[in-house]
Amino acid sequence: EAQVTQNPRYLITVTGKKLTVTCSQNMNHEYMSWYRQDPGLGLRQIYYSMNVEVTDKGDVPEGYKVSRKEKRNFPLILESPSPNQTSLYFCASGRRQGVVTDTQYFGPGTRLTVL
């Protein structure tokens, strides 16, 4: 089954404790992206990647890191989480279309709470 998986689905942590949210896709997509979704603000892109070893900042990259060492995986790293990073996070993948993508397939989401 074609899918995007994220882990963990729910996470409660404390300020400053490094964490990683994993994302994996089995559709051989070049494009992968991370979003956060907050009430009233909609989906905002954090980082995206057009291919292995190629990553770019989205609209809200501060406080986040990503890596793309393999085509299927695109982990999101919070080196020192803060309460304002409490949010619902989605990973997505899609075929590369020019310098962006077209249809995106989303993971089920990770609900992160930073105390």
Added chain:
Amino acid sequence: RKEVEQDPGPFNVPEGATVAFNCTYSNSASQSFFWYRQDCRKEPKLLMSVYSSGNEDGRFTAQLNRASQYISLLIRDSKLSDSATYLCVVITYYGGSQGNLIFGKGTKLSVKP
């Protein structure tokens, strides 16, 4: 003017009603457009692409108006299961290696019995 704008709603309609949403975009160079559906606390899922000539999928019709810079989604014969938030996506290519993808904040639809 914001890059991509949607009326947040909520649109409360009875079953069987026809409802339409618009999504305006500010960059005339934008080239690709999509509608996604998002159920509460779930991931967004592609509903349909929006083509220049318009496209229809069952009860759903999407249209693009480049002159006025908006896309629309029309839902006929609304079902209870259509209750969700509808997100528009606008993709703009700037040439070379530049481009961006922006989601609207979504329009909430609630279909009542």
